Amino acid sequence: MNIYCCKKSALATLLAVVVLLVSGCGIRAVDTSYGRTRDQSINGTGTLVELFKAQGHTVRTAVRLSDELAGWADVIVRISPYPGPPEKAEGDWYFHWLSQIGERQMIYVARDYDALADYWQEVRDQLPKGGDQELRARAEKLRAEAAKGDGQEGSRPKEVARPEEWFAVNTSKDPGTTCKSLEGFWSQGIDPDRVRLPRHETLKVESESVLLEGDEKPLVIDWTLFNDSRVLVAANGSFLLNGALLNPARRPLAMRAVQWVGDEPLNVAFVEGRYLLNDAPAAPSVFALLKIWPFGWVVAQLMILGLVACLARAPRLGRPRPEPPSGEDRPVAHPEAIGALLARIGQAGDARALLETYRRWRYPSSQTRVGPTPASPLPLASVDSTEKPFQPESLTHE
Known part of the structure; x- marks a missing residue:
């Protein structure tokens, strides 16, 4: 050639x-x-x-x-x-x-x-x-x-x-x-x-x-x-x-x-190439900017803000707080809640009837009677519309 x-x-x-x-x-x-x-x-x-x-x-x-x-x-x-x-x-x-x-x-x-x-x-x-x-x-x-x-x-x-x-x-x-x-x-x-x-x-x-x-x-x-x-x-x-x-x-x-x-x-x-015996120099670290004015102050503030943001999103460490009691261990809590709901909508008689039925089931030997029986509930018209909201505690009689 x-x-x-x-x-x-x-x-x-x-x-x-x-x-x-x-x-x-x-x-x-x-x-x-x-x-x-x-x-x-x-x-x-x-x-x-x-x-x-x-x-x-x-x-x-x-x-x-x-x-x-x-x-x-x-x-x-x-x-x-x-x-x-x-x-x-x-x-x-x-x-x-x-x-x-x-x-x-x-x-x-x-x-x-x-x-x-x-x-x-x-x-x-x-x-x-x-x-x-x-x-x-x-x-x-x-x-x-x-x-x-x-x-x-x-x-x-x-x-x-x-x-x-x-x-x-x-x-x-x-x-x-x-x-x-x-x-x-x-x-x-x-x-x-x-x-x-x-x-x-x-x-x-x-x-x-x-x-x-x-x-x-x-x-x-x-x-x-x-x-x-x-x-x-x-x-x-x-x-x-x-x-x-x-x-x-x-x-x-x-x-x-x-x-x-x-x-x-x-x-x-x-x-060919420049670095025949050693590796090429690594890229400069971001911390090197801290030595350069005025970039040092700006980089320092950005780093602090970034650290705060990371801490805000980090999971909290320590013992978990207990959940508030739900009342599941109290059987009476369910009827009380139903009674309070019926009282709010103006059906106090139905509420009393439900509570009376619960007491008969809960305490079958008791002869205490509070309010009408489920067989003869009070008419809704007899309930005073000006009376105070129904308080389940006022119906409890032990």
């Missing part, structure tokens, strides 16, 4: 972008996630993976630095998500892996490049010269907007690996520029005007070999360890990422990085 086979797919992608431009879509329509092998991002590494496979290598992707990875991989490719040297713990792992067994190889690419600006540049160049000028102007505007944010987006680690074991960079606060000249072994046959290689941070060189320079600034270096393990470092991924390879002039540089590991089929591991 030749590296130039990606030209057709790149042109197809550009045609799709033209449709997006016509429909008014902006930069958000382009996937720019960084360093992933399986994403269709312009900052991804899927094309580089295919180049390694085309050379006969076996390629896998890893998101953790493990013993299994250390035993399997002959080559590790790290497209770092942050600028400069690797984080200290990560760098120590790589150095131990390189030193443990000889003739291992590693390619480390610092993050100092975003392919979005070059992507829109390529879109603009692919538009017909006599085509819609408004469309060309829109592509140029998107390219300019992307160029303002080009470069280092990933935050640097708090502690980086030692320069004696790895490398150091010449940091720059100036915006990136395009190399006017290229030097070094890798620059043979490369036209600087066509390749338009960007340069921002460059590599510091001591005993390392320089493979590529831009305007006499080191961009690609390599060195060999005591056990014949080797390391290749690129200052940025401007000739390795998917979007960067839309420019055909950069593809020979990508091929030279692939050929750097040799012709023998090897196991190549692409390591």
